Amino acid sequence: MSERALGEDQLVVEGLSVNYGRIEAIRDVSFRVPAGGIATLIGANGAGKTTTLKTVSGLRTVRAGRIVFEGEDISRVPSHQLVKRGLCQAPEGRGTFPGMTVEENLDMGAYTRSDRKSAAYRADMDRVFTLFPRLAERRAQAAGTMSGGEQQMLAIGRALMSRPRVLLLDEPSMGLAPKLIQQIFSIIVEINRQGTTVLLVEQNAAQALRTADVAYVLETGSVARAGRCAHGVDPRG
Amino acid sequence: MPGTSPPSPLEPNRVVPLSTFLNLTFTGLVVGAIYGLFALGYTLVYGVLRLINFAHSEVFMWGSFAAVWMMTLLNARAGSGGPAAVLYLLLALLAAMAVSGAVALLVERVAYRRLREKKSPPLVALISAIGASFMLSEIMGLRDRIAGWLNLDGVLGDYVRPARENTQFVNPLPNATLLDVGGFQVRSTQLIVLVAALAMMIALEQFVRRSRLGRGVRAVSQDAEAAALMGVDQKRVVQLTFLLGGLMAGAAALLYLMHIGVTRYNVGFILGIKAFTAAVLGGIGNIRGALLGGLVLGLAENYGSQLFGSAWKDVVSFLLLVVVLLFRPTGLLGESLGKARA
Numbered sequence: 001m002s003e004r005a006l007g008e009d010q011l012v013v014e015g016l017s018v019n020y021g022r023i024e025a026i027r028d029v030s031f032r033v034p035a036g037g038i039a040t041l042i043g044a045n046g047a048g049k050t051t052t053l054k055t056v057s058g059l060r061t062v063r064a065g066r067i068v069f070e071g072e073d074i075s076r077v078p079s080h081q082l083v084k085r086g087l088c089q090a091p092e093g094r095g096t097f098p099g100m101t102v103e104e105n106l107d108m109g110a111y112t113r114s115d116r117k118s119a120a121y122r123a124d125m126d127r128v129f130t131l132f133p134r135l136a137e138r139r140a141q142a143a144g145t146m147s148g149g150e151q152q153m154l155a156i157g158r159a160l161m162s163r164p165r166v167l168l169l170d171e172p173s174m175g176l177a178p179k180l181i182q183q184i185f186s187i188i189v190e191i192n193r194q195g196t197t198v199l200l201v202e203q204n205a206a207q208a209l210r211t212a213d214v215a216y217v218l219e220t221g222s223v224a225r226a227g228r229c230a231h232g233v234d235p236r237g
Numbered sequence: 238m239p240g241t242s243p244p245s246p247l248e249p250n251r252v253v254p255l256s257t258f259l260n261l262t263f264t265g266l267v268v269g270a271i272y273g274l275f276a277l278g279y280t281l282v283y284g285v286l287r288l289i290n291f292a293h294s295e296v297f298m299w300g301s302f303a304a305v306w307m308m309t310l311l312n313a314r315a316g317s318g319g320p321a322a323v324l325y326l327l328l329a330l331l332a333a334m335a336v337s338g339a340v341a342l343l344v345e346r347v348a349y350r351r352l353r354e355k356k357s358p359p360l361v362a363l364i365s366a367i368g369a370s371f372m373l374s375e376i377m378g379l380r381d382r383i384a385g386w387l388n389l390d391g392v393l394g395d396y397v398r399p400a401r402e403n404t405q406f407v408n409p410l411p412n413a414t415l416l417d418v419g420g421f422q423v424r425s426t427q428l429i430v431l432v433a434a435l436a437m438m439i440a441l442e443q444f445v446r447r448s449r450l451g452r453g454v455r456a457v458s459q460d461a462e463a464a465a466l467m468g469v470d471q472k473r474v475v476q477l478t479f480l481l482g483g484l485m486a487g488a489a490a491l492l493y494l495m496h497i498g499v500t501r502y503n504v505g506f507i508l509g510i511k512a513f514t515a516a517v518l519g520g521i522g523n524i525r526g527a528l529l530g531g532l533v534l535g536l537a538e539n540y541g542s543q544l545f546g547s548a549w550k551d552v553v554s555f556l557l558l559v560v561v562l563l564f565r566p567t568g569l570l571g572e573s574l575g576k577a578r579a
C-alpha cells in the first residue's frame with residue numbers, strides 16, 4: 001500500500017495504565033489513531049492488546065492516563081454511551097449474541113439509532129450483506145450455531161450497523177483459515193476506504209502491518225515500538 | 238352389597254372417575270399458571286444477573302396485601318357483582334402490580350446494586366437477598382406494632398390487624414359455575430385466573446421479544462459486555478428486569494387471592510419456593526420455561542395429592558423436580574433467557 005495523506009489524530013491514548021486487582025495489565029500505553037487511517041496494535045499473547053481496546057471502549061477502568069476521542073476526554077465515559085459518540089468495537093472471539101439470529105444481531109448494532117425503520121437503516125443492512133455475502137445467506141440462523149469465522153464477520157457487521165466513525169477490531173483474524181484471513185483484511189481495507197477510521201488489534205503481525213498506516217507493538221503491557229508502516233517498513237526493526 | 242368383602246381403604250382412591258381427573262387437571266392448570274407468572278421474576282433476574290433473587294417471594298407477598306387493602310379501602314362486598322366488581326378487581330390488580338413493582342425496585346436498589354458495583358461474589362448477593370426477604374416479611378408481620386409506634390393504630394386498624402394471621406381477600410365478583418358436565422366443573426373465577434395469567438405471560442414475552450428495551454434485556458442476558466458495546470445501559474436493563482418481575486408477581490398475587498382467598502405475612506415462603514421450582518423445572522432464565530414449569534408443577538401437585546393424599550403433595554412435586562433435573566439438568570426447555578429462541 002502506498003503512503004497516504006492522513007488526517008489529524010481522531011483517537012489519542014496517553015499514558016494509559018489499567019490494573020486487574022493488584023496486577024498491572026498495561027502500563028503507560030500511548031498511541032494515536034489518525035483520522036481516516038488504519039492503526040494497528042500488535043503483540044504476543046497476553047501483551048495487553050484486548051485490555052487496551054476494552055479500556056478505550058469503557059469496559060475497564062482507567063487507573064492512569066487518558067483517552068481522547070475527537071478532542072474530548074472519554075476516559076470516564078461508560079461504554080454504553082460511546083456508541084452514540086461514534087466509537088464501536090467488534091469484540092474478540094465469539095462476541096455475538098448466540099441466541100439471536102444474524103439479523104437480530106445486526107439490529108443490536110443499531111440499538112442506539114433512532115432511525116431503525118428508515119431507508120438509511122435498510123441501506124446499512126444491505127451494505128453489511130454486500131460486504132459479507134455469507135451473512136446474507138444466513139440471516140435467520142442463530143449466531144450461536146455459526147462457525148467462528150462467520151461469527152467474526154457478524155461481529156464486524158454488527159459494529160458497522162452503529163455507523164461508527166472509529167471502528168475498533170479485536171483480532172478479527174483469530175482462528176481463521178489463511179484464505180479467510182486474506183478476505184477479512186481486504187474487507188477491513190474496504191470499510192476504511194468507505195470512510196471509517198480503524199483501530200485494529202492483531203497477533204497476525206505480517207498481515208496487520210501490510211494493512212495498516214501506523215503500527216504500535218505492545219510488549220508485556222507497554223508500547224515497545226511505534227511507526228508508520230507503509231511500503232512494508234516493519235516497525236519491529 | 239351383602240356378601241362381598243368390604244373394600245380396602247385404598248380402593249376408592251385407585252379408580253379415579255373421569256370428572257375428578259378433569260377437575261384436577263383444570264385446577265392444576267389454574268394454580269400452575271399462577272406459579273408460572275410468579276416464576277417469571279426469578280427467571281428474568283437470573284437470566285440477566287445469574288442471581289437468585291430470594292426476596293422475590295416477598296415482592297409477591299407485598300402485592301397480595303396491596304390487593305387486600307385496596308378492597309378494604311373500596312369497602313368491597315364479597316360477590317356483589319356488577320360493573321363495580323370488575324372495576325374493583327382492576328384497581329386491586331393495579332395496586333398489587335404497583336406495590337410489587339416498587340418493592341422489587343427497592344430490593345434491587347438496596348440489596349443488590351452496591352454489591353454489583355463492587356463486584357462482590359454471588360454468595361454475598363444471595364445472603365443479602367435472604368436478609369432482604371426476612372426484613373420484608375417481618376415488617377409485614379409486625380405491621381400492627383409499627384402502626385402502634387407511629388400512633389396510627391386507630392386509623393389503620395383494619396389494615397394492620399391481625400398482623401400474623403390469615404387475612405381474607407374480599408372478591409366482589411361472584412363465582413359462577415360456567416360448565417358442569419357429569420361432575421366436571423368450570424367456575425368463572427378459575428377461568429378468569431387462568432386466562433389472565435396466560436395473557437400476562439404472553440404480553441411479557443412479546444415485550445421482551447419486540448420492544449427495544451426487551452431486546453436490551455435479551456442482549457445483556459446473552460453477553461453483557463457485547464451488549465454494553467452496542468450501547469445497552471446495563472443498569473437500566475437490570476432495573477427494568479426487576480420491575481417486570483415485580484409487576485408479574487403483583488398480578489400473580491391478585492390471581493392467587495382470587496383463587497385461594499387468603500394471604501399472610503409469610504405466604505411468600507412456600508409459594509416462592511414453588512415458583513422458583515417452576516422456574517428451575519422449566520429451565521431457569523427461560524420465559525416459556527417458567528410457564529411450562531408452573532403448569533407441570535400445578536398438575537403434579539394435584540395428581541399427587543389425589544393419588545397419595547394431600548399430605549404428600551409437596552413430596553410428589555419436589556420428587557418430580559429431582560427426577561426431571563436428573564435427566565435434564567437445565568430443565569425442560571433448557572437454560573437462559575437469551576438462548577431461549579423466542
Ligand SMILES: Nc1ncnc2c1ncn2[C@@H]1O[C@H](COP(=O)(O)OP(=O)(O)OP(=O)(O)O)[C@@H](O)[C@H]1O
Nearest residue numbers: 020023025043044045046047048049050051052203
Ligand atoms: N479479567 C482479567 N483478570 C485478571 N487478569 C487479566 C484479565 N484479563 C486479562 N488479564 C491479564 O492481563 C494481561 C493482558 O491480557 P490481554 O487479554 O489484554 O492480552 P492480549 O494481548 O489481548 O492477549 P491475546 O493475544 O491472547 O488476546 C494478561 O497477562 C492477562 O492474563
Ligand SMILES: [Mg+2]
Nearest residue numbers: 049050051092
Ligand atoms: Mg486479546
